[in-house]
Amino acid sequence: MKRILVPTDFSEHAEDALKAAAQIAKKNGAEIFLLHLLELPNQMNDAVTNGSSIPEVMLFIKKANEKLQKIKEQPHLQGITISTTVQFEKAFDGILSFNKKNKIDLIVMGSHGSSGIEEILIGSNTEKVVRLSDIPVLVIKKDLDTFNIKNIVFASDFSKEIKKPFLKMIEFAKIFDANLILVMICTPNSFKTTSMGEKTMKNFIADFEVNNYSMHIYNDSNIEKGILNFTNMVGADLIGLCTHGRTGLSHFFNGSISEDLVNHTIKPVITFKI
Structure with missing residues (x-):
């Protein structure tokens, strides 16, 4: 970059x-x-x-x-x-x-x-x-005295189509030597057992050389609230998402991230095209 x-x-x-x-x-x-x-x-x-x-x-x-x-x-x-x-x-x-x-x-x-x-x-x-x-x-979203990114939440369903844009996420994280906090949001409409989610994420990350990362499963009532609540819980500095190119912010689990996520966060957001 x-x-x-x-x-x-x-x-x-x-x-x-x-x-x-x-x-x-x-x-x-x-x-x-x-x-x-x-x-x-x-x-x-x-x-x-x-x-x-x-x-x-x-x-x-x-x-x-x-x-x-x-x-x-x-x-x-x-x-x-x-x-x-x-x-x-x-x-x-x-x-x-x-x-x-x-x-x-x-x-x-x-x-x-x-x-x-x-x-x-x-x-x-x-x-x-x-x-x-x-x-x-x-x-x-706002004036940041220091744009010092140490922890990045990357929310995804970790499907195959995410692999190419994820390379860009890794590249950006390396600029700041930041820790990547990978999270899969599970909701009543997109339920996965913990074992299924962990298996999906492990298979996904196995194709990349990433040292500073952690994997998480987070449950919430919908995807938007899950990303927001999880980001606030871990105190991340930045939210990373993938965009689909047809419906705005990327679809997750056959849906679209609604304006709720961005409406209610003052965190900076970086998006990558699928």
């Missing part, structure tokens, strides 16, 4: 994401790509396409570049290679197209935290990126 994209609208939430990305970059010797997307009115888009020079457009570009330059000069970004781009494109489309052109390894995005996180899951740009991005997406 040497190339990190941080989309910014110059909000506090975007700044929180940039702070986390900076700490990852310093630990991993990574480069940060700071991207601001301009969505212009249709008439301005037509003029830009025709090569016309519109004062308003030029002013937007100038102001955006000035803000990006000011961001680059912040003390906590010193020593990090940072590239800045102002791009004319809708936010969601622009982020995904930028990834492909620049071979990005990780996207770090901000969100509104527990009170407004439903925007991630109901048609927002962040939700679309989480759902459709082929690369890992780290969503930061």
Whole structure:
């Protein structure tokens, strides 16, 4: 994960994401790509396409570049290679197209935290990126003075389709030398005996070289509450999930993780595409 994209609208939430990305970059010797997307009115888009020079457009570009330059000069970004781009494109489309052109390894995005996180899951740009991005997406919920990840909960059904994205989870955990806390959530609708769950998890992890990990079975009334309650119980710093790409946050046990999980946690969440 040497190339990190941080989309910014110059909000506090975007700044929180940039702070986390900076700490990852310093630990991993990574480069940060700071991207601001301009969505212009249709008439301005037509003029830009025709090569016309519109004062308003030029002013937007100038102001955006000035803000990006000011961001680059912040003390906590010193020593990090940072590239800045102002791009004319809708936010969601622009982020995904930028990834492909620049071979990005990780996207770090901000969100509104527990009170407004439903925007991630109901048609927002962040939700679309989480759902459709082929690369890992780290969503930061609040300002973290120190993005020091020591314990990561990775919740899954540990099926075969999870193996490929799990390699990315291992790669991310190694950046921080973090402990992976693997958990299978059992509910009345997706019941597994402890022996069945343990066997599934042991067979899954046997295919990987992982040293710092533990395996757990946790029972709760539903998957979302189980992940949230288990994460709080073990005091983890980050939640890792896999995304399916069709229904938003990944399906577990033939279902989908509902907005409840993200609505009620202020923990950062990293997602990996199946």
